[in-house]
Amino acid sequence: MTIHAPPPEGGRIIDEPMETALSRRYLAYALSTITNRALPDVRDGFKPVHRRILYAMHQMRLNPQAAARKCAKVVGEVMGGYHPHGDASIYEALVRLAQDFAQRYPLVDGQGNFGNIDGDSAAAMRYTECKLTPAAVLLLEGIDQDAVDFRPTYDDQDEEPVVLPAGFPNLLANGSSGIAVGMATSIPPHNVGELIDACQLLLERPEATTDELVQLVPGPDFPTGGVAVEGRAAILDAYETGRGGVRLRARWETEDLGRGVWRIVVTEMPYQVQKSRLIEALADLIEQKKAPLLGDVRDESAEDIRLILEPKNRTIEPEMLMESLFKLSDLEVRFPINMNVLDADGTPRVMGLKACLKAFLDHRREVLNRRSQWRIARVEKRLHLLEGLRIVFLNLDEVIRIVREEEQPKAVLIARFGLTEVQADFILDTRLRQLARLEEMTIENEFKELSEELANLKALTSSEGKQWKAVSKELEAVRKALISPRRTTMGEAVDASAFVAPEAFIPREAITVILSERGWIRAAKGKVEDPSELKFKEGDKLAYLVPAYTTDKLLVGASDGRIFTIGADKLASGRGHGEPLRLMIDLDEKAEIINLLAHQPGGKLLIASKAGYGFIAPEDDTLAQKRGGKQVLNGEMLAMLRVPTSPMGDHVATIGENIKTLIFPLAELPEMGRGKGVKLQSFKQGGLADVTVFNAEQGPEWADGGGRRRNWPDWKDWLGKRAGAGRQGPRGLRKFR
Template identity: 85%
Template sequence: MTVHTPPPEGGRIVDEPLGEALSRRYLAYALSTITNRALPDVRDGFKPVHRRILYAMHQMRLNPQAAARKCAKVVGEVMGGYHPHGDASIYEALVRLAQDFAQRYPLVDGQGNFGNIDGDSAAAMRYTECKLTAAAQLLLEGIGENAVDFRPTYDDQDEEPIVLPAGFPNLLANGSSGIAVGMATSIPPHNAAELIDACLKLLETPETTTEELVAIVPGPDFPTGGVAVESAASILDAYQTGRGGVRLRARWETEDLGRGMWRVVVTEMPYQVQKSKLIEALADLIENKKAPLLADVRDESAEDIRLILEPKSRTVEPEVLMESLFKLSDLEVRFPINMNVLDATGTPGVLGLKACLVAFLDHRREVLIRRGQWRLERIEKRLHLLEGLKLVFLNLDEVIRIVREEEQPKARLIERFALSELQADFILDTRLRQLARLEEMTIQKEFDELAEELAGLKAMIASPAKQTKLLALGLQDVRKALISPRRTTMGDAPDVSEVSIDAFIPREAITVILSERGWIRAARGKVDDPSELKFKEGDDLAFLVPAFTTDKLLVAASDGRIFTLGADKLPSGRGHGEPLRLMIDLDESAAIINVLAHQPGAKLLVASKAGYGFVTPEDDALAQKRGGKQVLNGDMAACLRVSGDHVAVIGENIKALVFPLEELPEMARGKGVKLQTYKQGGLADITVFNAEDGPDWRDGGDRRRNWPDWRDWLGKRAAAGRQGPRGLRKFR
């Protein structure tokens, strides 16, 4: 790569291709974001900001037994010494570490207002206080014993740990989430006791498969509880690949009110769902008639969650009510699993459950060895000093003489007893009262104990089997300290597929009103006089459709699609309604061709501007998505219900043609067959009628006219037809 050096004489303009300059700088930014901000380390589960907060609090001696200090003091310490970013982001990270509804095992003991599950923010840092929890102590244990590497801080004034010793698998226990450049991470919390049991299994049998581990760790364990309804196969796949998701539902129970009345009480919320926003969303569903089975929602929570859901009718099954709300609201959420982490070398990658636990165990083994070596060095130093003291006791009178009479007692002691300089200094610094006979026994006892410990440490450092045994014993102690019952239960969603939620919608007569500009509403009952309807300035009536609240509306568009709307979900007819395009994904360039109330078993005739068409069953035209269903390939000119045995068409060339309906094929989707042949122009209008009654058509005004001699225009489908009756332009 070409290196572009700055111009001489202090100039600051560099002649460099813009693409090269941008790519190099953006790459540096991306790497910084990935490694220093967004992705956690697989060994301790922390991003730099969380690691720095805990280490700063450890340096401030804010252990669980100490008095809490102001959060502003902690944030200032972190910002000034370790984390060169804003105080707001540091305090936000600290607050999250203290929230028991955000962390499965809180690492900061917060005193004051640290926010709540309603979404209220924490008080300002000058009002709150904090200290470390016992769980945080487990993650920091041994940090002063050379257990991990340190690096200089951003200003080279101090040092900070690259990773914490991590006494338990915090990455999976508390989870993590973050968005980097081009990658993201999303790891749910788990039960620490289950994770440690899985680690013990791996220590005992390293060949343990992910499937065997899932038998021990069946799924995430969220701090807010709830019910995980993801299938076991899906969770296994997520733990094997490191990618997937888990569906989490609110926990609820039915409360009997007597006389057949009941209500639902929600006692646990899905993880990261704010209760206040959920209540607002449920209230909006009721107001907009999108939750036909729910009558009311209210919050009776105090210390515990208690969300009351009132059904519209006691004949509704509670399971059916809840299943409808799970689909419509955040009473059910899908928590994504994307275990994208930094490994021991700082390389990002997606790891499965087993790989994460193995990485944690490898880290713990390294911490154990390094702490053992640190302790070994200090024992050897202490034994060296004790050996010097033992020589003193054997030659106490001579030592006292040398100290009293010699001008350079240190040099003389070294020469006389072959001591090291360290031993000589230690002997000279020893108080005379410590040289009593009793102290000699104490020294010998200490020497023997340390010698035994030294032998044990050397054996441990040299033996992987002994290391594994010590790791297992340490994890068992941690398990006792962190053990807590599982909060999230694993379950299956009840099968209510045979129960139609629409069956519980009250059947009421309405009139659907659609304006020319696409505003839709539903007026109660029948509209006797359309002229009395009010519209926005410049707007007017386009379609007036009688229906019932239990009906599905079919909305045909000029782009060939048919959309489906629930009549019960339409806005009230008191105002101007809402834009139809907010309810369906209709292109701005597409026009509404027709609006019909769906009749099960009925059939539709669809025709294109080019003069092609076919018959399609209405049931096949129903769409489940906002995007509708593509029925006609081409520009739709007509969509009408089949109610006769003959078809009459008229082209833009004013030529008319009548032919039997049976000549049209029945299709679910396609272009159709040719209805009428045109040299120029296309289809103007089409109708279906009974031969006994004959067709009628509308003249230039609103008057209907009969067509008694229609048989004169009877011919074969796809013919050109002949000039229509005077005044015939449209049938409808």
């Protein structure tokens, strides 16, 4: 055994910049993820793990007629021979191939518990069994006839197919989804009959447009059914560009219970929506008063879906109830379309409907040619042997004599009749009973049939037109084998704006909003007469008490300059301590609540910062649609005050941290939606301590140290221009509120 000396010092060290090393290695990782895990091949629609599962099952002869085998056996075969990853990921992929609610055309016939639409997971692989379905056989047909290329497996012990022959366009038929590095794919399932009709159109007229294809393939066909309510223009654009989306709704019907009482029965769920989670979400909407039209929800499903939705009262229209729930829940989902696939060269590309179908047809033509060449080679070999047998029958006595008398019969046969070694070996291995007269006729018939087949195969491989006709004939046979009615109905695009908002059905009731210093919020019915009777958690106390109605929107001002909006009907009951306000809005941990107001349409707010800047903001412009609120003030908010409308506020009073006070007309402040504002009061040091808005006829008030309200009759002595320094305020004035 030769012992090699270790490399010289530094021989295994690569000197390169860190940035270059990281980018090169990350790029290698990204490419591996894209090509080997996340994106499907446009030709057969599979990622490597699914392709390996089907090929391993084919090698194990788990065809539809065979007995099913344990999934653990299949997973072990795939993991040991083809897919060097965890058994859990392989089994999850296998289970998905068997779920009729996940696959439009299941490729694995699963026996046992393979999960359900409620979201329950499959049983362990040691309990379940599987075999291939007829659809999977169509995808594998011809794989043993040199129809596709093979490559070495990860350990170089065997070979695996680069792509499957794919008898039907599986990429679009069953769809695919995945997330790679820097890219993703999301392809919905379709109806095979419609896809093959589109393929036939492309074979007849390759110049056919996507618009013509969409007439045959109007949209996705999901295994769970439902109603697609996306407009044709949007679907056409998605199929043209490869990117878009489709809105999918649950299928429902109204069940009349008599005497004007009715209920909704949901019979089909949107694709990939788990029924159990949907029911939980609907129940939460009822509990949190976010679905004011829905009274109750329950599940009466057996083998079929039967989800019962009861209205709050019989005066509600069924369409109105469902439209509100479509907005609030996963009874309507938007399935994204991103047809990002690996083309025949293994390059990631976003392809439209026509490009995907053409790539499939090109693949089918290549498979046809390769299978034809494989068959030609075997027919020619058989004809070569039959020619030798024909010579034997013409010279049977001489052949028998040579075999009996010659020491080297093979060499004599070759020399005497001009045979090849293959023919001579075949003749010598032929049994005597095959030389009967009847066998001679059989051989002649076989020779004639194979000669005709060979001529047809050679004519096929030399004519592109005949190849496309053969592809068309094969697709028509597949269509008859897999044809099934469409499950997803293509409905009309719905304009939700035509329906009244569900908030319009919220009963208008007087409430009092209670917010504690620690941020717990609740709503008590009616008016709170004595705030001292309110109870809080230990160490907590009242911060804001706001009269409102259940139909109001609440404005929450925060010190980080944002204003949040909360529906008053969504607050917890006043019987308990409420719930943390931070669970309802995305409030920064360092931010504090500045004020809580009930929104008044058309009202105005004075927004002021600690730096001494401010402006007037229309209340309607401060309403936020998201949990993150709306950034209104550029700076640290000190105050969010409502400008009185009756009587109209017309003056602003400010007090600085230096105890100096300034009063100026409200008209000097600009009105704006957001920003920094203008200078309210000037300070040599420190900032603004407090601000208020008041009416000149009534005059301002301020709070003394004892918490009592005091009038300010001589306030006009502090009148000045905005941005002035002001003068020393009255004795005891520290804040206005």
